Amino acid sequence: MTQVTIETGTPTAPDARALLQASHDLMGSLFPQEANHFLSVEALEAPHIKFFLAKDGNASLGCAALANHTTFGEVKSMYVDATARNRGVADRLMQQLVQEAKAQSLPCMKLETGTGLDAAHRLYERHGFSDCDAFGDYQADAPYSRYMELTL
Known part of the structure; x- marks a missing residue:
């Protein structure tokens, strides 16, 4: 690599x-x-969303987006191609999202993730995210959702 x-x-x-x-x-x-x-x-092209690609030369390995909701930034579309996992790509993307949120003077970051996505949960926890209540339009009783936040 x-x-x-x-x-x-x-x-x-x-x-x-x-x-x-x-x-x-x-x-x-x-x-x-x-x-x-x-x-x-197409929705990821909205002006309040910043989209990032992780690249190795010309190959795109992963992506992530940060949606600026004024009072918080939301992590969206965090994904690393299966062939690029366990190579630090997700950590690099998360570092970029945190850096971008700080540059936009956002006080915190939040995310919704699926239950059972243990590797993703470990990534978020490694970067300081912890469980929080549902936010925005998400439902508190959604059986497949886990909500997390990071104070910046």
């Missing part, structure tokens, strides 16, 4: 779209449709 870099990306670019589709397919295989809260590729 050469040096993994994190770049601002466009979710509709072919490599980003492929990563997002793989993420959506995976979540669709793990959870019922009503429990999936991912944004469409």
